[in-house]
Amino acid sequence: MPLNPKLESEKPVLDHGYVRLLDVMGDDSSPDSDARISTGVAARSEDAQTTLVRFLLRHKHTTPFEGSVLKFEIRAPIMVIREWHRHRTFSYNEESGRYKQLDPLYYTPTPERVAYQAKSNHQGSGEQHPDAERFIREWSEEQQEFEAGYTELIQTHNVARELARLNMPVSHYSTFVATGNLLNWFRFLQLRMDQNAQYEIRMYANAIRELAKQYFPRSFEAFNDYWLEAVSLSKREADLLRQMLGAAISSDNFTKAQPAPGPSFTKRESEEFRQKLIRMGLLSEQ
Numbered sequence: 582m583p584l585n586p587k588l589e590s591e592k593p594v595l596d597h598g599y600v601r602l603l604d605v606m607g608d609d610s611s612p613d614s615d616a617r618i619s620t621g622v623a624a625r626s627e628d629a630q631t632t633l634v635r636f637l638l639r640h641k642h643t644t645p646f647e648g649s650v651l652k653f654e655i656r657a658p659i660m661v662i663r664e665w666h667r668h669r670t671f672s673y674n675e676e677s678g679r680y681k682q683l684d685p686l687y688y689t690p691t692p693e694r695v696a697y698q699a700k701s702n703h704q705g706s707g708e709q710h711p712d713a714e715r716f717i718r719e720w721s722e723e724q725q726e727f728e729a730g731y732t733e734l735i736q737t738h739n740v741a742r743e744l745a746r747l748n749m750p751v752s753h754y755s756t757f758v759a760t761g762n763l764l765n766w767f768r769f770l771q772l773r774m775d776q777n778a779q780y781e782i783r784m785y786a787n788a789i790r791e792l793a794k795q796y797f798p799r800s801f802e803a804f805n806d807y808w809l810e811a812v813s814l815s816k817r818e819a820d821l822l823r824q825m826l827g828a829a830i831s832s833d834n835f836t837k838a839q840p841a842p843g844p845s846f847t848k849r850e851s852e853e854f855r856q857k858l859i860r861m862g863l864l865s866e867q
């Protein structure tokens with residue numbers, strides 16, 4: 582389907598990267614209409630569509646989100662692509678260092694990004710390193726040195742491109758195309774927008790979300806409410822919460838706190854919330 586020229590289709594990411602939306606199949610009403618094949622009853626209103634889409638994501642009825650597809654072209658450092666390709670449900674095509682000499686583009690982080698190893702998180706970064714500027718200079722010199730050798734092997738000595746890249750650093754940029762349905766993208770975003778994901782891939786995930794949600798605002802709002810910003814508690818955590826809160830919530834207080842029912846918080850959702858509180862022992866059954 583042609584892209585809407587009034588909407589944004591590309592975002593720069595990091596120093597030389599980007600995400601570019603190439604194609605979209607479906608629109609914001611597609612998950613609703615795909616789901617309604619079950620009953621054969623067409624949506625009566627925008628509100629009815631919103632209610633159904635929110636219900637589906639809330640209850641992880643995910644197949645109606647598989648009928649809408651987004652294709653992106655992405656330029657990213659190889660280290661980001663390596664993480665990205667762990668998401669096996671996308672279809673990928675990547676430029677090949679066997680067929681062409683790759684463009685001389687390398688990622689160098691900003692000084693604020695260059696941090697000490699985090700103390701508590703083995704995968705993460707901690708406070709900014711005081712020697713960040715020097716490290717960036719040195720990384721950049723190494724990249725230039727590699728680039729000069731790579732070019733010489735290919736252009737002066739006619740070494741096969743597939744071997745000339747032998748020492749290519751993971752900071753080197755490469756370009757690939759990723760095609761996935763809305764559910765694939767939700768799963769990817771859930772993991773890669775999280776604070777635990779590496780900063781670099783997080784920046785790409787944020788950009789993907791901004792571009793994709795323009796075409797599926799209703800689904801993305803539901804994704805945000807029920808997946809991205811939702812909190813799930815383990816049994817132990819729920820037990821601790823109950824202990825800390827002490828007295829149970831009164832039925833009166835529960836009723837008073839409920840917002841007026843509407844498509845973004847239906848009577849049914851309010852009842853589901855009541856059942857959760859009962860299960861957690863925070864509200865009595867009557």
Ligand SMILES: Cc1cc2nc3c(=O)[nH]c(=O)nc-3n(C[C@H](O)[C@H](O)[C@H](O)COP(=O)(O)OP(=O)(O)OC[C@H]3O[C@@H](n4cnc5c(N)ncnc54)[C@H](O)[C@@H]3O)c2cc1C
Binds near residue numbers: 671777778
């Ligand atoms: C913060 C973070 C740290 C990570 N650290 C590491 C690490 O140190 N080492 C490492 O190797 N990986 C690491 N990963 C990658 C991670 O283990 C997953 O491979 C990656 O996040 C893709 O997730 P996925 O398998 O859910 O996605 P996809 O491959 O897109 O799969 C989507 C869903 O499809 C289903 N599925 C797909 N394939 C199968 C299958 N073969 N069998 C059963 N179900 C399947 C699953 O339900 C899965 O959730 C990390 C990821 C994150 C977000």
